[in-house]
Amino acid sequence: MRGSLVSNLAALRSVFGNRNFAIYVSANSISLIGFWMQRLAISWLTWELTESEFWVGAVAFAELAPLLLVSPIVGVWADRFDRKLLTILTQSGMMLQAFALYVLIILDVVTVELLFFFALLDGILQAAHQPIRLSIVPNLVARKDIVSASSFTAVLFNVARLVGPALAGIVISLFGTALAVLINAITFIPILLAWSFIRLPANKTNEMSTSISRGISEGVTYIRDIPALGSIFVLQTVMACGVRPVTLMLAAFIGAVYQGGADDLALYTAVLGFGAVAGGMYITLRGRAQGLVSSMLLNALLSIFALIMFAWTQSYTLGLLLIFIVGWSVTLSAVASQTMVQNSIHDKVRGRVLALWAAMTRGATAIGVLIIGVFADFFGLFWPNLVAALICLAVLIWYWRYRQQMQEYFEAEPLTELSE
Template identity: 35%
Template sequence: MTLRLAVRGGLNQIGATLRETTFGRYVAGNAISLVGNWMQRTAVGWLAWDLTGSVAWLGIVAFSDLFPTLIMGPIGGVLADRHDRVRQIFACQTALLLVAVALWLLTAADMVGIAGLLAITTLHGLIVGLNQPARLALVPSLVAPDRLRTAIAINSIVFNTARFIGPAVAGLLIATAGLDWTFFANALSYLPFLVALTTLRPIGEQRSKSRASFIGQLAEGLRFVAAEPSMRLLFALVIAAALLLRPLGELLPALADGVFARGATGLATLSAALGAGAVAGGIVMAMRREALGVDGMTAWFGALAVLLLLLSAAPAFWTALPLVGACGFCLIASGVAAQTLMQERSPPDLRGRVMSLFGITFRAGPAVGALILGFLADLIGLRPALALGALTFVAAALALRHHATRTPSGP
C-alpha cells in the first residue's frame, strides 16, 4: 500500500508539472528534437563504421561532433546569461535543421565520404555548443518555483531518455529504410520544437546583471565552480564518468558488429535494450520525492561500472542484452541526479555558464572517452578496453571521495 501511494504521488507530481502549459509545450517539442538528434548521431556512427570498419574512426567521428562543445559551450553559456535564451535556442535549432537537411541530401546522393562526414559533424558540434547551455538553463524559468525540482528532473529525463530512444529508432530505420531516411527523419524532428519555441513565455528575470566583459563573465562561472568544494567534487565525478563509462553508447556499433557479428540488426536490438533501460530509469527517478545527493549519484555511477565489467565478459549476444539494458537504467539515473544537483546548486544569474560546463562534460567527455577507448580497442580489443575504463573509474571515484572526506568544507 505504501509503495502504491508513493508511485501515485510521484506520477501526480509529474503530471501537475507537465500540465503547466508553457513547460508542457517545451517538453513535447524538445523531446522530439532530442530524439532526432540522437538518431542522427547513431546514423553518423554507423556511416563511419560502414565507410571505414574501424573502431578508431568511430571515436574520431564522435570526437569531431562533441569536442567542439569545449570551444563553443562556454561562449553559449555567457550568451544564455546575457541575452534571450529562447531566441538563442531558436537560432541554433534552425541552423541544426539545415545541417540535417545537408546530411540527408548528401547521403541520398551517395556523395559523402569520411572527410566530408568529419566536416559536417564538426559544424554540428559547434552549433550544439552554443545551443545546449541555453536549453539547460531555460527550464527553471518555465515553471513556478515550487515545481522547479520536478521540472529539472523531467528535463533531465527527456534528455537522457532521448539519448537511448533515438539510437533505438535509428537502428530500426537504418536496418529497414537506410541511412538517408534516418537523416531525413531527424530533419523533420526539428519542426515541432521550432513551433513550440515561438509560444514560450518564460517566467521571471533570466539575464545576468553583471557589468563585467564577455571574458569577465566567462571567468565568473569558472570561479564559482572552482570556489565551491561540493561543486568541484560533483564536476570531477561527472567528468570521470563521462570519459570512462558513458562512451558505451558511442561504441555500440563496434559491440554489435565487431564483437557479436550482428550487424545493423544487432545494433538496433542493443540500442532498444539501452533505451528500454533508460525509460525505466527515468520513470523511477521522476517519481522520487527526496533529493538525491552526490553519494546517490556516485552509487549509480558505481553500479554502471560494475555492469560494464560484466558486459566486457559477456559470452554471447543474448547475455549482453540485459546487461546493456541495465546500463541504460544506470546511465539515466546518474544523469538525472547529476543535472539536478548542478541546477539546484547554481545561482540563477550563473546558471547558463554553470550548465555550459556541465554540457561540456556530458557531450565532450564521452567524445574524448570514445576516442581513447576506440584506439585502445583497436590495440587490445573492445572487451578489455571497456573493463579497463570501468576499473579506472572505480579507482578515480574512490580517490575523489577519500579526498572530499578529508576536506572540512566538502559535501
C-alpha cells in the same frame, strides 16, 4: 508506499501544470527522436564505410569535442541574452545541417571524412544549444518543480534514445540511412513553431559589459568556491570520460564482437535507452532532492562493474542485459548529479555553470571515446574499457569520503526564484 507513489505522481502532474513546460516538452520530444535517429545512422554508416573502431570513435569525438570550447562561451551569452532567441538560432542551424547531409547521402558522395565534418558541425551546434537548453528548463516551471522538471527532461532525452534508434533501425533496414537523416531535419519544425507560444522571463543580469573570458572565469570561481559542487563536477567528468564512451561505440561492439547489422545496433541502442528511461524515471518520480547523493554514488559504482562485464562478455543475450544496466546506472547517476546542480545554483550564473557542466561532462566523453577508439584498434575493445573503468573506480573511492559534505549542500531547498 502507496501514499509515496501518489505524492510522486502529484509532483509530476504539478510540473505539467506549467504551461510553458508542457508546450516545450511536447514539441521537443519529437525533435529528440529525430536526433537519436540521425546519431545511429551516422554511427552505422561510419562502420559500414570503414569497419574501424578508430573512425567510429573519431566521429563520436567530433560530435562531442566542441562542447569543450563552444559551451563555456555560449553559457556566458545564455546569462546575458534572450535564451529563447538563442535556442531558435541553434535549432535552425541543426535542421539545415541535417538537410545538407541528407542531400549528400542521396547523391552518394558521402565519405568518412565528410561524415566527420558534418559530425563536427552538428557538434558545434549541439555544444551551443546545450547550455541554453539546460538554462531554460528551470525558467519554464515554478521553483518547487525544478527537481521533477530537470529530471523529467533527462528522462525525455532517454525515451528518445529508446524510440529513435528503434525507428532508425527499421528505416535504415528498409530505406537506407538517408531517410533517417531527413526525418531528423523534419522533426525540428514542431519545436521551432512551438517557441511562438512559449514565454520566458527576462534574464536578470546587469553584466552585459563583462568580457566572455571574465564571464567564464566567474563560473569557474563559483564552482571552485563551493567544495561540494567542485567534487561533483570532477567525479562526473571522470565517469563521463571512462564509462560513457561505451554508449557511443556500440556500432563497433556490434560489428566486431557480434558480427551484427544495423538492426542489432538498433536493438542494443534501444535496450540501452530503455535502461536509461527506467533510471531517469526513478529520479523523476522521487520528486525531491533528499537521497540524490547516495543514488549518484551507488549507481556510479554499478555502472563501472556493468561496463567491465559488458566489455568482457561475448554473449549476445548477456550483453543485452548488461547494456540495460549500463543505461540504468549511468543515466540515474548523471541525472541525479545534473538535478542537484540545477537545484542548487543561483540563476544569475546558471548559464555559465551549466555550460561548464556540459563542457566537462559531455566534453570528457569526447576525449574518452577518442582514446578508447585509438587503443581498441590495437588491443581490441576489452582492455581499453577495462583500464577506463578501473580509473573511474579509483576516483569514485576517493570522492566517496566527501558524500556527507555533498549531502549537506545538495539536499537542501532550491536557492533562487526562477519563473515565479
